[in-house]
Amino acid sequence: MTRRLILPALLSTLAVVLAGCSGASDDGPADLSQVTLRVGDQAGIQQAVVEASGALEGTPYTVEWAQFPAAAPVLEALRGEAIDAGIAGDAPTLTALSSTDRIRIVEATRSPSQGGLALLVGQDSPIRSVADLRGKTVSPTTQGSIGHYLLLRSLEEAGVPPAEVNISFLQPVDAAAAMNSGAIDAWSTWDPYTAVAQQESGARILRDAEGLGTGLTFLNANTAALEDAGTRAALTDFTERYARALQWARENPQDNSAIYATLTGRPAAVADLMADRAQRATEPLSPELTAELQEVADRYVGYDVLRNPVDVASAMEDLGAPAP
Structure with missing residues (x-):
């Protein structure tokens, strides 16, 4: 009789613990006013565009930017959970995915000019x-x-x-x-x-890079951020706002160029060239895009750059889907 009483008690306790670990709440949606979304950027460029576009106006959460000189340190910070999300190109993203299963691709953008x-x-x-x-x-x-x-x-x-x-x-x-x-x-x-x-x-x-590169850049997130209900909700909202910011840049080329001039302190000729080649738009995480990125991953394996093969499909995270 004692064993019959103990087992249900243990199972009940375990269920409570697992529910607490899931990040879900029975009290309703997460309180985004308590969320700080930490986003990694390179050289301040995406932050400047997002802020100039006004895309973050009215966010119920706080966005905290962190700046890095290149993609590799962005992804290292992401892997170490020093940031929640980070912007990086296809090759460095694949390099990171080859050494960890704690990073996911949550948004894709493409630049026809491949960012110079x-x-x-x-x-x-x-x-x-x-x-x-x-x-x-x-x-x-x-x-x-x-x-x-x-x-x-x-x-x-x-x-x-x-x-x-x-x-x-x-x-x-x-x-x-x-x-x-x-x-x-x-x-x-x-x-x-x-x-x-x-x-x-x-x-x-x-x-x-014409004919050799994809022009793809990704917003990546770590699984810790995605498993937290509040951070995931903030990140889902941020992807939509980031897409609007990129649209603003395409529709306001002169204002966009001015951002680059201010950010770099360089002459107008440099800023105009950078701004023009930086134009990009979001793309869905479709099977076609996944296959395209898988081809890059397979080539990188053939070049002996990646530590391990990468299954691109398993690294895609659709933020429109229910949280895990």
Whole structure:
């Protein structure tokens, strides 16, 4: 008889504990006024566009931005739960997904101009083709970045084995200085760094990303944020507001360019170029987009960049679906 009484009591206690861990509440929707959504950005660009558009007006939650020089540290902060969501391109997102199952893609955007992604050489460089990079030193910016992917795709297209190129991973500021001084022969990077190098240093585009990259950028979230009812609700709302901000940028090119001029302190020619190439729009997390990204993942595995294969479909999180 004693055992019959103990077992139901244990099961009842366990049910209470699991309900508490789920982040759900029987008292109604989460109180978003108590939620702070921490969003990782690169060089302040997306924050500036979102704020200038007024898209965050009236949010019942607080948005706290964190700035990073490139995607790799954004994703590292996301993995470590220092932020709840972060913006990064396709290649770095896949690099992160290959080493953790705690990150999900929650929103996709695409830039037709691929955000200025390009393989650059100095103004007076004798290098005229990707094939000329044999024996040269190239920085693809950070490891696993979109710059890294573009370099590897460009070398593959030109029939140059990566082993025949000296690859040096440098942060953007260091890479710019190294190319200007001749310490490296080429640099694979993206805006604002591409625009600045072109307009202020006369850098030439050796190969752009047309036909080689996807132009996709993602808003990623960690599973801790998605499992919390309040943070998930705030993130769902934020994705809609972010889409409106990008639409505002497309419809107000002059105002958008002014943002880049103020943010970078660069001349109008640099700001205009950056703003034009930054135009993007959201896309649904469709089977077609998933397949496209899976192709990039499989190529990255073939390049021996990813630690492990990535199943892209399992990393997609539809925020319109019920919370887990």
